Amino acid sequence: MRIAFAYESAYPWFNGGIEKRRYNILKALSKSKKYELHMFTLYRPGMPGREFEYEGVKYHCVGVGTEISSMYKGSRRSMLMSIKFALLLFLHIWKYRFDIIDTDSFPFLHIPLLYIYAKLRRTYLVTTWHEVWSKEFWKGYLHRLGFVGFFFEYLSAKLPSMHIANTSTTKKLLRQYFSVEPKKVLVLPAAVDQEEVERFLAKHACKQENKFIVANRLVFHKRTDIAVKSIKGVDAKLVIIGKGPELSNLKELAKQLGVDKQVVFKQDLTEQQLYEELCTSLALIMVSEREGLSLITAEALSLGVPVVVSSNTSLPPEILKYCLRSKTEDVHDLLLKIRKNAAAYKQSYLKQRKEVLAEFSGAASEAVYNAISRAREAK
Numbered sequence: 001m002r003i004a005f006a007y008e009s010a011y012p013w014f015n016g017g018i019e020k021r022r023y024n025i026l027k028a029l030s031k032s033k034k035y036e037l038h039m040f041t042l043y044r045p046g047m048p049g050r051e052f053e054y055e056g057v058k059y060h061c062v063g064v065g066t067e068i069s070s071m072y073k074g075s076r077r078s079m080l081m082s083i084k085f086a087l088l089l090f091l092h093i094w095k096y097r098f099d100i101i102d103t104d105s106f107p108f109l110h111i112p113l114l115y116i117y118a119k120l121r122r123t124y125l126v127t128t129w130h131e132v133w134s135k136e137f138w139k140g141y142l143h144r145l146g147f148v149g150f151f152f153e154y155l156s157a158k159l160p161s162m163h164i165a166n167t168s169t170t171k172k173l174l175r176q177y178f179s180v181e182p183k184k185v186l187v188l189p190a191a192v193d194q195e196e197v198e199r200f201l202a203k204h205a206c207k208q209e210n211k212f213i214v215a216n217r218l219v220f221h222k223r224t225d226i227a228v229k230s231i232k233g234v235d236a237k238l239v240i241i242g243k244g245p246e247l248s249n250l251k252e253l254a255k256q257l258g259v260d261k262q263v264v265f266k267q268d269l270t271e272q273q274l275y276e277e278l279c280t281s282l283a284l285i286m287v288s289e290r291e292g293l294s295l296i297t298a299e300a301l302s303l304g305v306p307v308v309v310s311s312n313t314s315l316p317p318e319i320l321k322y323c324l325r326s327k328t329e330d331v332h333d334l335l336l337k338i339r340k341n342a343a344a345y346k347q348s349y350l351k352q353r354k355e356v357l358a359e360f361s362g363a364a365s366e367a368v369y370n371a372i373s374r375a376r377e378a379k
Contacts (some may be wrong), residue, residue, distance in 0.1 A: 001373055003029070004093065006040040006103040006110070009065055010087045012271065013044035015296035016217065018104060019189075021166070024309075025190050027364035029369060031377055038098070041065075062088040064353045068163060074214035079109070086110035093117060100372060102126040102164065108152035115159040118164075124376040127160040132173035144286030145175075154178060162276055162372055164188050167316035186326065188368045189318065191298035194361040198273065206279035207344055207357065211237040212308075212335060213281040215274065218244030221289045226310070228253050228263060230285070232330040236339050238263045238285075239277060279303045283324070283338050283345070287331065291315050297323070298360045304350035308334055321369045 003027065011019035022039075029035050037057045038246045041048060042065035050061040066081040083178075090113040092279070103114055105127045119127040133153055138146035157163075157178035165171040171187055174180040212231065216222045224240060228250060231238040240250065240263060247265070254263040269277065278284060278299065283306040286297050291314050298319060300307050307323045308331060309315060315323070325332040338345050 001034055001101070001369075002036045002038070002098045003102065003369065004038045004040060004096065004098040005099045006089055006093070006101065006114070007162050008042050008081060008107070009371060010039055010041040010045060010059065013046045013231050014065070015269075015271075017293070018106075019294075020132075020295050022104070023190055024193050024362040025188070025194065025365045026057050028190070028365040029138050030354075032055035032366055035369070038096070040093055040152075042085060042088075050148075051333045053355040055186070060092060063094040075266050078106075082109045086113055089113070090117060092101070097121055098123050100124045100126060100369070100376065102128055102372075104128050104130065105153070105156045106130065108149070108156045109179075110272070111152070111156040115336050118161075124162070125160045125374065125379070126162045126164060126372055127156055129170050129174060131290065132168050132170055132177055134177055141157075141314060145218070154273070162375055164326075164368065166191075167318055169314075169316035169322070170292060182212045188364060189293060189298070189360045190362040190365055191293055191360040192297045192302045192357060192362070196271075197275075197299070199273050201279070204276065204279060206303070208282060208346060209280045210252075211281050212236070212338075213239050213241065213277055214286075215282050215284065216286075216288060217242040218242045218246040219248060220246060221290045222246075223305060223310075224250055224287075225253055226328060226331060228259065229257065230335055231262060232257050232259050233332065234335045234339055236262075236335070237280060238295055239266060239281070240264070241269060241274065241277060243267050251255075270310045275299070275303065278305050281305060283308050283335075286323070287328065289314065293319060298356065301349070301356040301361065302353055302355040304346065306338060306345045306349050308338070318359065320350060 009019050011023040026037055028036060040060045040062055042063050043061035045064050050058050086109040089110055101123050114125055123176050135150045138150040142149050157180055165185050165187050166189055168187055173184045174185055213326055215367045218224060254260040284300040285308045289312040294315060297307050301322050309323045309325055310328045311325050
């Protein structure tokens, strides 16, 4: 079976939650001899070329990716790279034939073109969803052009033959906003590489250090400023890992609050370095207002690290049940509590990490794509 995957960027050359999740799925599927796997993406520094094979997957770079500093205009994603990717993907994929194409829904513009390709090539089009945005959200995000964004999201829900949702919440929203039939949506979290986590823990003692961690793209909706404000008066460091347009604002905020010596900013960490930072921390702070599944949350939990989330989080029940919830204004108090009782929190989270690994590993990937293949044959 020939399966093509498509997204603007690919792990390990671009480190993001969507990219790492896709990598985990590809890694799981590549162990089976019955799949021929292709990945269509944009070229990133460090890739061995424009056409190459990596860990059993054939990569096709349809163009050059935009630097993360240029991917945003203020707090919003620039449409330039999305338009570029949509057009280049259509032009490059046309010469190939596949049984299945699985593409991430966001940023939506490429879905109609892939639908045309799928119809002409008799390929089964599948869309993977990490978040589902409402009409009200689009109005706030693009203002007068919000209806355009919602229209393309609507097409992304209606055109494909089948969908993959990262959580039960995402599946529920597809039905609520776009009337997608539940039988056309399969749920596949696949957020954690179980072998990688176990291998890491076998080699590292993970001795706790006096620090809290934030690891995400530094954009407005991630609300990293709450972590900076909450660390004031807590006898611990705050390590912020990530890039994005909010970086300078966060540095200025730390300076204004007098915690600039307490807050450390880091970028471009390897997976091993990220795991080291996580497993030696007191807790991960995840206060983003908009998350689908949050790979970094699943990874922290699988390492036995407590995760602090705000009460208005959008994290789904599957992962939220493992986290420490707090009102936004009380995050500071929760950090103080964790700092005071660090050993007890650590012990409690180490006990549940096996359960997290079982729920969020990529082990179910093959069963999901086998189900998609059966649906394609029955069509």
